[in-house]
Amino acid sequence: MVSDGLSHYLSIHLLGSAMKRKSDLDMEMTESKRCDLDEKRLLNSFQELRKSLSHDFPKFKVTKFLDTIQDECQSQVEDNDCSQPITFDELKIIHSPKLKNDAQFCIQKMSNLSNDEFEAITGLQNIDSFWLLFKLLDCDNMCPGMMYVHFDGVGETNVSRSSLYGKRGLVRTVLFEDELLLLLLKLRLNLKDEDLALRFSLSTVIVKSLVYTWISFIHNCLLVKKKLPQWPPRNKVDAQMPKQFREDVEMRYLRALLLEVEILGEKDPRSVYEMEPFTFSVLQTSTVWSVYVGITPNGAANLISPLSQGSAKQSLPKVVLELIHSKLTKDDIIVGPQITTDVIKTYEKLDVDYIVCPKSVRTREMMLIRQLATKYLKRLMAFKCLSCLPYELHSVAEKVVSVTVLLTNFNTPLLERD
Known part of the structure; x- marks a missing residue:
């Protein structure tokens, strides 16, 4: 009898323990689902909050974000009609995602x-x-x-x-x-x-x-x-023409400046160690691309040519002419580097003046144009990736150069209209 009573007691005790463990596991699973739900709500609310703010200057303040989430979470608890509702502070203890980047740079x-x-x-x-x-x-x-x-x-x-x-x-x-x-x-x-x-x-x-x-x-x-950068039509160029050119009889029809830029690329680092160390040259370990960049009279990029290497760069002026041929109008003035005679004749057939800006000329107009070109190159080459493009980016060199040139247009004009 004692043995039967003890066995019965142990069975009830073990059954109770098993039911308690099952209850604990169910609570943990419910808690885990709640955390996942809260995380999704937090992220979704964050995206909705960002969209509701002004896109012109969407600064995000964590305090306002938390207030919004607190209202939503409290509303959710009330809707669930729990006997012991969880406060927002308790919810943050259960699941507290980082709302900002703790890295040194963000x-x-x-x-x-x-x-x-x-x-x-x-x-x-x-x-x-x-x-x-x-x-x-x-x-x-x-x-x-x-x-x-x-x-x-x-x-x-x-x-x-x-x-x-x-x-x-x-x-x-x-x-x-x-x-x-x-x-x-x-x-x-x-x-x-x-x-x-x-x-x-x-x-x-x-x-x-x-x-x-x-x-x-x-x-x-x-x-x-979006087909950027765009070659603006004549009327838009005139509307933004800087005063220095607008009041000049010879340069009031200035349409664009063409700048030939050479981009230095890092050579495969593994090949550096195969070279003669006692006659080492950085240029020997580098790749060089050429690109034509067009800018408007106020310094905005309006043309990016394809990249070329070696002897292929000799054909760049023709490539550029093909790109802008249909967009040129009579009496336009293009200022650029030295090009071949046949390309100049093509410009002449279009009634477009192509002017080479020599170093020796010190007229007011040419000095102003050289100043504009120098300012733009300073702005562009401030992006140090163009001074020595990393070897691992050579496969996307065309994209890197194009994107970098386009980024210069997010700054103020180099020459103001007035």
């Missing part, structure tokens, strides 16, 4: 910089220009579905954003605007991937992927789809 921290400081590291004159670029790219709608180029050591594949970052927290803390900022730092300062990885608290593999992906994304969005 757009939130860059917003506090002066205009000069912001331009020094990004190439854009201020934070307003940054958000203008962000809006023009339509990042809020285009970026969520963007596929990222991933390098796995064998080749490259396209992966989703969550697959690229791997860690769940990185997807939430690294915003799309931070990825754009990373690319701007790469183009402006020509920083090594290892340097950017330390600044943004990322791996070098992710940094490399972001640079390739965003270069292709901007190029496809602005140059392929």
